[in-house]
Amino acid sequence: MKEVITGAEALMRSLENEGVKTLFGYPGGSIMPVFDALYDHRDKLNHILVRHEQGAAHAAQGFARVSGEVGVCLVTSGPGATNTITGIADAMIDSTPIVVIAGQVGTQFLGSDAFQEVDLVGVTQPISKWSYQIRRAEDVAWAVSRAFYIARSGRPGPVVLDFAKNAQVDKVEYEPATVDFIRSYVPVPETDEEAISEAVRLIDAAQRPLVLVGQGVELGNARSELLSFVEKADIPCGCTLLGLSAMPSAHPLNKGMLGMHGNLGPNVKTNECDVLIAVGMRFDDRVTGRLDTYARQAKIIHLDIDPAEINKNVKVDVAILGNCKETLAKLTSRIHAAQHTMWIKSFGEYEQIEYDNVISKELFPGEGPLRMGEVARAVSDATGEEAILVTDVGQNQLLSARYFRYKHPRSIVTSGGLGTMGFAMPAGIGATFGRPDRTVCAFMGDGGLQMNLQELGTIMEQQAPLKMILLNNNYLGNVRQWQAMFFNRRYSFTPMMNPDYMQIAAAYGIPSCRVMTREELKEGIARMLSTSGPFLLEACVIEEGNVLPMTPPGSSVNEMLLEC
Amino acid sequence: MEKIFYTLIVYSENIAGLLNQVTAVFTRRQINIESLNVSASSIAGVHKYTITVWTDEETIQKVVKQIEKKIDVIQAHYFTDDEIFLQETALYKLSTPELQANPNVSKIIRRYNARIVEVNTVYSIVEKTGMTEEIISLYKELQTAGCVLQYVRSGRIAITKSCVERVSEFMSDREEKYRQAKLDMR
Numbered sequence A: 001m002k003e004v005i006t007g008a009e010a011l012m013r014s015l016e017n018e019g020v021k022t023l024f025g026y027p028g029g030s031i032m033p034v035f036d037a038l039y040d041h042r043d044k045l046n047h048i049l050v051r052h053e054q055g056a057a058h059a060a061q062g063f064a065r066v067s068g069e070v071g072v073c074l075v076t077s078g079p080g081a082t083n084t085i086t087g088i089a090d091a092m093i094d095s096t097p098i099v100v101i102a103g104q105v106g107t108q109f110l111g112s113d114a115f116q117e118v119d120l121v122g123v124t125q126p127i128s129k130w131s132y133q134i135r136r137a138e139d140v141a142w143a144v145s146r147a148f149y150i151a152r153s154g155r156p157g158p159v160v161l162d163f164a165k166n167a168q169v170d171k172v173e174y175e176p177a178t179v180d181f182i183r184s185y186v187p188v189p190e191t192d193e194e195a196i197s198e199a200v201r202l203i204d205a206a207q208r209p210l211v212l213v214g215q216g217v218e219l220g221n222a223r224s225e226l227l228s229f230v231e232k233a234d235i236p237c238g239c240t241l242l243g244l245s246a247m248p249s250a251h252p253l254n255k256g257m258l259g260m261h262g263n264l265g266p267n268v269k270t271n272e273c274d275v276l277i278a279v280g281m282r283f284d285d286r287v288t289g290r291l292d293t294y295a296r297q298a299k300i301i302h303l304d305i306d307p308a309e310i311n312k313n314v315k316v317d318v319a320i321l322g323n324c325k326e327t328l329a330k331l332t333s334r335i336h337a338a339q340h341t342m343w344i345k346s347f348g349e350y351e352q353i354e355y356d357n358v359i360s361k362e363l364f365p366g367e368g369p370l371r372m373g374e375v376a377r378a379v380s381d382a383t384g385e386e387a388i389l390v391t392d393v394g395q396n397q398l399l400s401a402r403y404f405r406y407k408h409p410r411s412i413v414t415s416g417g418l419g420t421m422g423f424a425m426p427a428g429i430g431a432t433f434g435r436p437d438r439t440v441c442a443f444m445g446d447g448g449l450q451m452n453l454q455e456l457g458t459i460m461e462q463q464a465p466l467k468m469i470l471l472n473n474n475y476l477g478n479v480r481q482w483q484a485m486f487f488n489r490r491y492s493f494t495p496m497m498n499p500d501y502m503q504i505a506a507a508y509g510i511p512s513c514r515v516m517t518r519e520e521l522k523e524g525i526a527r528m529l530s531t532s533g534p535f536l537l538e539a540c541v542i543e544e545g546n547v548l549p550m551t552p553p554g555s556s557v558n559e560m561l562l563e564c
Numbered sequence B: 001m002e003k004i005f006y007t008l009i010v011y012s013e014n015i016a017g018l019l020n021q022v023t024a025v026f027t028r029r030q031i032n033i034e035s036l037n038v039s040a041s042s043i044a045g046v047h048k049y050t051i052t053v054w055t056d057e058e059t060i061q062k063v064v065k066q067i068e069k070k071i072d073v074i075q076a077h078y079f080t081d082d083e084i085f086l087q088e089t090a091l092y093k094l095s096t097p098e099l100q101a102n103p104n105v106s107k108i109i110r111r112y113n114a115r116i117v118e119v120n121t122v123y124s125i126v127e128k129t130g131m132t133e134e135i136i137s138l139y140k141e142l143q144t145a146g147c148v149l150q151y152v153r154s155g156r157i158a159i160t161k162s163c164v165e166r167v168s169e170f171m172s173d174r175e176e177k178y179r180q181a182k183l184d185m186r
């Protein structure tokens, strides 16, 4: 005989059925039956109590990004649910698999403006991969399995389950469900063999090919397929911000980061190459700059799992749909081995220009205040390039991403598409749970740190071993830089008065230190990394530093400013 | 790019809230929907949306892919007028005294092959099924005759010129492949 249990208990079993071991959440009225059921599942389901539901959503994202598993959050209806919205939107645009389970008022109250009722499905439909209201206990097993299947398959994304209170308490004859097919949903489109042939022809004939590496390579676990491909064809690569750890920084074919604040070489060469091969990236405007001058000279091959990305921003010559793990392998088996020595060497000139004008000043300023780039590189070096970088948004993000070095896959967690300030601390917490075996370093600005400052409470309670590096410039630096460049240095509301962060850390019992000089920095990093558990390192950095190089908005990808 | 009148046919699962998701794709791109019709299709449980818009080919291709990306949308296709049979229906409420006073009105109605479906002492209702242009031009003539009390035009409905609904092939193909994959796994 089947067991009769509550919908809330069915949720617990369904989560365990999906292999969930960690969830991030916050209780409240209309999710209480679920939290009550959770009380008996604490041995198997590790629930991390955050301090704000936005933190739960970003923690689930951080967890998912580093582990490759689905991140889960559990929140109450109304304000609990709306507090997760930023995280859902962020996960949508950055293709992160999370499942947000929110309480909802009982179905008898739906539509009546009941206490803490929000039309969550209506609100989240445009920013989620799927959102569904569970109205009956009988639907729990099916809906949960479908949610996880949708979140993790194909191009991953956030799924919302809006769980009506009556469905939590009603009884059901529980039977586990496994959804692995939805007739209206094609997670991985079929690959057109003719497109492969056409791409092989173009690649074999290319004199100056360039590969653009996106997060799709990470999501598809396709590092070795990517490396086999680019090594056989001898093609230099540029990585998007989210794709930075898709190939090792030290790989000779890795020519650095693409985009507005990326490296000069791959950006300039985008407008010089003859064949451009984009793998698992979506030609975001921060990557392409001005579209009507973008790679006009090149034949473009686009490998992506999402048909809606093809020709969305950039018209391509060959579209190869499918999982890049398979499509890259297909290409590799059919292309001829090649050598593009001169072409690869030609990047050197731009690397030198960037080094002389930008990198050396950022890494080795000699004297004067600390710079964000040197702090990031020092931390990266001290971890033997083994650490995971989590960033907030702003100058701290772009400079830490630029100067950190990546050895292993899934080593950068940053809010790319949405640019969510306040992301790093909770995402960093999630990352420490997703990969407890790795060092997790979260770089933040003084603005962003304060946007989810309350999560220090979570860190304290969990002793989450997050290494927090505050790059304090006493400014909303990124906006200040734009004001300096495009608004006549009118610093409208970007200078900011800061609290004493050492006292804040102390209040939470989190060890910390503040560094101003290069010697202190070295010592501080050593202390941070030798301290077990969390640590806050505040680096007081140059106040009016700039992120360079830069493709100004509206400029072509190859028109990068080296100074401003 | 040149704007063309397109008809989109979208097949979806019969799930509440999907209409919002479909129309949101147009709203985000600031495209006005000219007409919209939702009904059952010849396949059990499958709903069919017929949507008309003015836009260019590049945009319609993107829109179709973004609609198809919704989990519960089965397929979406776009057509130009020469690829489909299409119809619209309109109802015209006329004042019966005016209708009787002006013999021209009955002539107009007959000329347009429209039908009178209701007559009482106060008003009469005329129904016309056809192409947009005829329906509008009938309205204009009746309006000129000064007897129109109310007028309403339906959304366009359309059927493709191919024999079966493409979507049924698509779905049986998907189910077959899934079964095959399961067998291969054993």
Ligand SMILES: Cc1ncc(C[n+]2csc(CCOP(=O)(O)OP(=O)(O)O)c2C)c(N)n1
Binding pocket: A392, A393, A394, A395, A396, A397, A419, A420, A421, A422, A444, A445, A446, A447, A448, A449, A471, A473, A475, A476, A477, A478, A479
């Ligand atoms: C939630 C949110 N609000 C506003 C912004 C706009 N914004 C982008 S960068 C930035 C400044 C960030 O300042 P800080 O955190 O100190 O970082 P810095 O650039 O100084 O390193 C702002 C306000 C944003 N990206 N996210």
Ligand SMILES: [Mg+2]
Binding pocket: A445, A446, A447, A471, A472, A473, A474, A475, A476, A477
């Ligand atoms: Mg700052």
